Amino acid sequence: MSTKFVLNETSYFGKGAREELAGEINKRGFKRVLVVTDKALLEVGVAGKVTKVLEDAGIEYTVFSDLKANPTIKNVYDGVEACKNFGADVIVAVGGGSAIDTAKGVSILMTNPDRDLVSLNGLSNTVNKGMPLIALPTTAGTAAEVTINYVITDEERQIKMVCVDPNDIPILAIVDSELMASMPKSLAAYTGMDALTHAVEGYITAGHNMMSDMFHMQAIKLIFEYLPAAVNNKDEYAIEMMGYAQYIAGMGFSNVGLGIVHSMAHQL
Numbered sequence: 001m002s003t004k005f006v007l008n009e010t011s012y013f014g015k016g017a018r019e020e021l022a023g024e025i026n027k028r029g030f031k032r033v034l035v036v037t038d039k040a041l042l043e044v045g046v047a048g049k050v051t052k053v054l055e056d057a058g059i060e061y062t063v064f065s066d067l068k069a070n071p072t073i074k075n076v077y078d079g080v081e082a083c084k085n086f087g088a089d090v091i092v093a094v095g096g097g098s099a100i101d102t103a104k105g106v107s108i109l110m111t112n113p114d115r116d117l118v119s120l121n122g123l124s125n126t127v128n129k130g131m132p133l134i135a136l137p138t139t140a141g142t143a144a145e146v147t148i149n150y151v152i153t154d155e156e157r158q159i160k161m162v163c164v165d166p167n168d169i170p171i172l173a174i175v176d177s178e179l180m181a182s183m184p185k186s187l188a189a190y191t192g193m194d195a196l197t198h199a200v201e202g203y204i205t206a207g208h209n210m211m212s213d214m215f216h217m218q219a220i221k222l223i224f225e226y227l228p229a230a231v232n233n234k235d236e237y238a239i240e241m242m243g244y245a246q247y248i249a250g251m252g253f254s255n256v257g258l259g260i261v262h263s264m265a266h267q268l
Helices: 017-027 039-043 046-056 073-086 097-111 185-204 210-232 236-256 260-267
Strands: 010-013 032-036 060-064 090-095 133-137 149-154 159-164 172-175
Touching: 010 017, 010 236, 017 046, 017 133, 017 172, 032 046, 032 073, 032 097, 039 046, 046 060, 046 090, 060 073, 073 097, 073 149, 090 097, 097 133, 097 149, 097 159, 159 260, 172 236, 185 210, 185 236, 185 260, 210 236
Parallel strands: 010 172, 032 060, 032 090, 090 133, 133 172
Antiparallel strands: 149 159
């Protein structure tokens, strides 16, 4: 019996890693960027740290920020329209799971226009790889930049859809600890515990294997060691290590799934 493991193509880590963005965009031949983020990150200037990199390199971009904390089907379709109207050829997502998940939905619908988003709930069977997506997380928790999952709220049916699709995985992840440093204590704690939950659930889930165990155990160790200092002291090194920890957990659970904590949370 074989074991399948899906990982993204390229990742950068560390303080100031966002500076790699322009070079990667130019190297890959992209010309017009749709930046997907949320209004709060625009207001506090976190998203601006990323758009400045684009501006300094003379790369054309537009910003789509019309999304909720738990992004909806409408948010995704509005993002698709923004992408089409601007003629973007790459998406750059800046934010936590909400922004990156919205961007994943846009990415998939852009290259699979015959599909309805509602039909992608669960194990998706899209034919085409999503539009190129680059993800820069601003929280140390969801690991959306390295997973094959995205969560979208269907307000009409009052459910959270968990879409699982290897075609949505970002081609590039940039985990820049400076983008995470401005998180309030509460958010840093919540997202850090989310990463720990991912690691623990992934370690004990029925589908676990040798590869996933390796990732999850390392993530647990890192979170145990660095989360308190990242939250309470805003220690730069601890924040950077939490960026690694949540990413490593994502590499595991994206491939083997989670457990009862997340299934209960979605129903609640």
